[in-house]
Amino acid sequence: MSPPSSPADPVLLVHAYLDGELDPAHALEIERQLAADPALAAEHKRIVALRSLIQEKLPREAPPANLLRRIEAAIGAPQAPTRFASLSSHPISSHPTWRALAASVLLALFLGSGSTWLILRPAPAPTSTTADLVLASHLRALMAPQPIDVASSDRHTVKPWFNGRIPEAPRVVDLTNDGFALVGGRIDVIGRVPVPTLVYRIRQHLISLTAVPASDAATLGTARRAIAGYNTLGWTDNGVAYWAVSDVAAPDLDAFAKAFRLGTPEP
């Protein structure tokens, strides 16, 4: 998002920055101003404190159980034994056409790129593996105007951004000292489930790290695959399957995974 055309009020932009609404150029500009202006930095701290207060302390009430029955009676629908939990699907999942479109764009791009490796490879299995899906999301993101939905090097901005968009915000680790700068985050769809993806940068390469809730956590040890010139690395921690994908060399990706697993998510 671009700030409004009127003289940009830095205070409003700090709010927008924390809400993940600024494009990378403006986000960088605000980060610079925050470093230079103590009053602005204090405002930044207060917003962060207020938002985490709201996230942690504000009670979240489920609608009363009879409300659904009242509504179904009002519209004359047959009473179905529906549970709220089963209704909480993400809106994206009801638009298969979008995914089909994205997939066909991807395919067209591959076919049109003059690469011959695709034709020589065996056709992909009808059920794509998670590694394939994660790679597809990574490639799709690289083609988009920007590979992220929220741009920030501050994990306290990136993590809250996921709240309200997906059921569980991912673990976000600051890996600056390990040479991996946080660029931002986005939401990918893996097998119809919206999942969080973090994007880190090392030198000029981007690494997408997707966190997929693992139903069968035990089955995945550490999975390494090279697909079409990209390296993917999957592992499982605490019931979450992590998939890192990038065009960096395998040792770099290993170092990234190691740093992420050892890193502490809290300050």
Add this chain to the structure above:
Amino acid sequence: MTLGSEDDQARFRSVVLPHLADAYALARWLTGDRADAEDVVQEACLRAFRGIGGFAGVNSRAWVLTIVRHAAYTWLGKNRSSALVMVDDLEAVERQQASGGTPSQAAPETPEAALIAKTDAARLEAAIAELPVPFRETLVLRDVQGLDYREIAEVTKVPIGTVMSRLARARQRLVASIGTDKS
């Protein structure tokens, strides 16, 4: 009223019902009362059901919340018109501040982040409930329900610049209210 086709009911189930919890939460924050919120959500669902054919299929949550907000405003106008009287005044104040004031000098006595973090849930809830409706709905849509600015602009029918200034002001008011309350 004629009952819709089975298609409409299926559509209603997939478009509206997934957002029932969000709809109820917004209605509760706008009316300030659980029973009233239920009435508002039921009315909104009826409207949504009748209008389900007109839903273009882009953002179902924003669409549902727009209808809920509209139903809540109708309800407030009928049952508690005093809650809405101040909206016009507020807009005037907002314009004045936007044209003349320097926002960075707003909120002279603001508490430190550490003090904010210690606030208890009841005090926070009361402080949000005290916010004027336009500020309250913007804050709730953003910080409680997680809509982005574009969606909030769509739901509350104001430009994104207004969303930004209302959100900043709502947060500043909340912070000030938390800071001045010693109870």
